[in-house]
Amino acid sequence: MxxxxxxxxxxxxxxxxxxxxxxxxxxQRILHVDPDHKPDKWQTCSDVVGINWKDSPRTVLDIYRDxxxxxxxxxxxxxxxxxxxxxxxxxxPVTSTRYSIDALxxxxxxxWRAWYDDGEVGGWTQEYAGLTFxx
Numbered sequence: 630m631x632x633x634x635x636x637x638x639x640x641x642x643x644x645x646x647x648x649x650x651x652x653x654x655x656x657q658r659i660l661h662v663d664p665d666h667k668p669d670k671w672q673t674c675s676d677v678v679g680i681n682w683k684d685s686p687r688t689v690l691d692i693y694r695d696x697x698x699x700x701x702x703x704x705x706x707x708x709x710x711x712x713x714x715x716x717x718x719x720x721x722p723v724t725s726t727r728y729s730i731d732a733l734x735x736x737x738x739x740x741w742r743a744w745y746d747d748g749e750v751g752g753w754t755q756e757y758a759g760l761t762f763x764x
Contacts, residue, residue: 644673690732697735697759705730705762723764727755735759 650656651671657664668677686692696703707726735757743750744763753764 647673688729690729693733693760697733703760705760707762707764723753726762726764730755730757730760730762733757733759 648671657667657671666681668675693703705726707723737755738758739754739756741753741755744752744754755762
């Protein structure tokens with residue numbers, strides 16, 4: 630599997646720009662942020678949403694179980710955000726994602742293998758009956 634050119638320059642200011650952007654009153658209004666329940670300042674890696682969000686399922690596996698029989702092509706894509714963390718990323722570890730997919734008990738169409746970008750390993754993938762996991 631080749632996905633073309635993926636290399637881009639890393640912008641260390643992305644987080645700074647995000648903080649400025651998401652703290653703008655107009656942006657918060659457009660995103661329907663409830664002014665009575667928002668923190669004083671939006672920040673990255675905050676637990677505020679996770680602690681207070683009560684209407685979200687703990688897993689999306691039931692959604693996959695509903696969608697797979699429809700024939701919809703499902704791609705679970707785990708983006709490597711930081712080159713130092715890779716498969717040991719504590720927020721979205723690849724091992725945990727693979728265990729979750731295994732819980733669906735889908736037949737393997739193509740085993741865990743590397744995919745390449747311009748002759749170099751770009752990541753890893755596994756195809757199942759009903760979905761593809763790309764790391």
